[in-house]
Amino acid sequence: MDSPTTPLISRRDALIAGAGAAAAAAVSSSAPAAAAQPVPSAAAIPRAKLSLNVNGQARSLELDTRTTLLDALREHLNLTGTKKGCDHGQCGACTVIADGRRINSCLTLAVMHEGAQVTTIEGLGTPQRMHPMQAAFVKHDGYQCGYCTPGQICSAVAVLDEIKQGVPSHVSTDLTARPLLSADELRERMSGNICRCGAYSNIVDAITEVAGSRT
Numbered sequence: 001m002d003s004p005t006t007p008l009i010s011r012r013d014a015l016i017a018g019a020g021a022a023a024a025a026a027v028s029s030s031a032p033a034a035a036a037q038p039v040p041s042a043a044a045i046p047r048a049k050l051s052l053n054v055n056g057q058a059r060s061l062e063l064d065t066r067t068t069l070l071d072a073l074r075e076h077l078n079l080t081g082t083k084k085g086c087d088h089g090q091c092g093a094c095t096v097i098a099d100g101r102r103i104n105s106c107l108t109l110a111v112m113h114e115g116a117q118v119t120t121i122e123g124l125g126t127p128q129r130m131h132p133m134q135a136a137f138v139k140h141d142g143y144q145c146g147y148c149t150p151g152q153i154c155s156a157v158a159v160l161d162e163i164k165q166g167v168p169s170h171v172s173t174d175l176t177a178r179p180l181l182s183a184d185e186l187r188e189r190m191s192g193n194i195c196r197c198g199a200y201s202n203i204v205d206a207i208t209e210v211a212g213s214r215t
């Protein structure tokens with residue numbers, strides 16, 4: 001007969017019973033989720049044909065419709081100059097120019113750009129024949145590791161076009177006047193391009209030089 005001080009169930013038995021119950025709960029809670037989300041077969045994945053003009057060349061693709069423009073460029077066209085940083089629209093490393101406007105290519109689906117003219121860093125210039133903005137970045141040390149640099153340069157080229165077209169920014173004081181080529185304007189307009197190496201002041205110097213040579 002058990003004494004009043006003898007536990008009816010040992011600590012070891014309690015742990016085993018608890019672990020068993022937890023495992024059973026995990027199985028029962030995961031089973032419906034697995035059943036609700038069957039892995040689609042390759043044939044079931046929606047695909048679409050797409051035509052782009054990339055860096056002056058007509059390119060045809062057939063893609064999973066969920067493919068971002070960034071992945072289309074990097075993974076399907078082997079244009080790896082455009083970088084994937086955050087993949088969430090926060091760093092600007094993936095900036096390209098589509099139909100004259102800079103965009104974060106990680107935030108847009110490739111199929112949304114049927115027929116678009118897309119310019120990546122490879123289309124701006126080559127090591128032997130650099131775009132003026134590329135040459136200015138080299139001259140002013142506008143980079144260290146270089147990871148953000150393709151996005152910075154594509155963004156900078158489009159920024160100067162925005163200013164030329166009179167598009168105001170958040171720091172433009174007169175919305176009806178032509179925007180100034182001030183450091184404040186350039187910093188504000190480039191604020192979506194993050195540089196972890198902190199080359200910001202040199203980047204502004206490079207853009208200022210190119211802007212000056214254009215006016």
Ligand code: FES
Pocket residue numbers: 083084085086087088089090091092093094095104105106107
């Ligand atoms: S990778 Fe597109 S914004 Fe960071």
Ligand code: FES
Pocket residue numbers: 142143144145146147148149194195196197198199
């Ligand atoms: S140069 Fe390294 S992140 Fe900008």
